[in-house]
Amino acid sequence: MDFLYSYIILAEVYVLLGLSTNLLVGIAGIFSVSQAAVFGVGAYLVAHFLMAESLGFIPALAIAAVACIVLNILVTLPALRVSGDYFVVTSFGIQLLATAVFTNWTNATGGANGLPGIPPPDVFGLPIESTGQFVILCSVAMAIGGLAFWLLMRAPFGRLLRAIREDELAVAAAGKNVLRAKVSAAALAGAFAGSAGGFYATFLSFVDPSSFDLDASILLLTMVVVGGARTLAGSVLGPFLLLALPQVLTLVDIPTSIAAAMRQLIYGVLLILFMLFRPQGLAGEKL
């Protein structure tokens, strides 16, 4: 039962990340391989505040979200001003730089060994300790995230973002501020990724750089691509399907030494096949 619970919790955390990646890649149309870095910043920040016992879980989560909003704005703003392709460089650069920081800034992040013993979260004085309680907490968080995403896509702002994806030039000619809309989408993506980091860190009570590296970013991208871009259903479907994949792989008899490589290999194959044959994913819209 605990096994099923932890699958659900992790999938729900990844749904938040899926929404974040979807906002950036699917909706704003910005190629990103640095969402795992932002996720990591959120996770390390929350871990830091809870371990120092300086803040409760909710304030720590809020600070992580704000920090990730600022980070995503700083990252997207200069690159968006120049050209779409330069953002690829920025994105790879941020991801590699973040991995370097997580691994080498040993005093704050514990280096490659990570940070063990992150205390469990509390919600307004109520400690969340059992896995069952955690399922409820993450389900609530996912529901809030999903609702926010869904409402936003129905709002004028969502329509503006859709219009940008259809024809950026036309939107600019209609007097709308394209840059501001894209940066807002990126900021929101930061908030989702940052808070997902907080839930992840407190649930596992351990964070290390390997959860937030380039491979993790590729996994996030695969989730959105498989689930489907620009829809809530796609962002939910992708994480639940792809997180089940490692369990399926354990049924096939492959040596553990290459299991990680096989997983990433499958993600790569999925990315190629979906782009070739079904760019809208299982439940999404045209990418």
Added chain:
Amino acid sequence: MVWLQLLVNGLVTGSALGVVAISFALIYATTKIFHVAHAGVYTLAGYLAWSLVSHGVPDVLALLLAILCCTALGALIQHQLYARLERRRATHLVVLIASLGALAVIQNVIAAVYSSNILQFPVPWSSRVVTVGTLRLNWAQILTVVLSVLAYAGTMWFAHRTILGKQIRAVASNPFLAEITRLRPQRIYVIVVAIGSAIVALPGVLVPLDLGLQPYGGVTPLLTATIAMIAGGVGSITGAFVLAVGIAVLQNLSLLVIPGEWSIGVTFFIFVIFMLFRPTGLFAKAR
């Protein structure tokens, strides 16, 4: 005289990086595809040569065979992946994601076959050291500089003096006009990616001679090379090569004040400076 040694080391890595940069610049300027999978081709070259040398194939023959295989792989990626996507009128983002998928596939096939540990080339001559005054260089480094400069000169000659090179530049500057003059852009694209992959195989084999092989080791050199290409001005082969050398020298000299694990930060800092002050690059042609 530490700085002198660092300067020379910078020139060595820089010349290899310069070849990566010109190969990428050739592909990017012509096909307009941000060919992320190029990092995989670069890595594969080293592993192929390693396998061949380990099985007793003469060193030179191993290098040539590795180049040949990479040429074929490049042509395959363009012909089977990018050209198909182009026919489906895929957006830029879709092509990028597919390219990232191809990178993940190549890297993880390598990791699954060779394990993800660092491999050293079984060639004793490469680590033999030559001392000039206080400078120490090994044969792998000397060979890298000589062959890289030759590759640069060869590429310049090819692009400006041969019919095929001129055709490629014609397609690069205006594919529609080139099509009217009976040049088939899609055919040229396959040739360009094949040639770019052949060129990148050279540093792909030479650099690991000195530093060893790692399945995920291609991303950082490619990122640095793309930064050099952008900073040099897209479309300028000389710009890409010179800037790659410059960045590598700066990176090595920065070791005097900043520990080596942060060198990705130095590279990225250079990129941000260029983005802020000279986004079109140093050697950009007037348009």
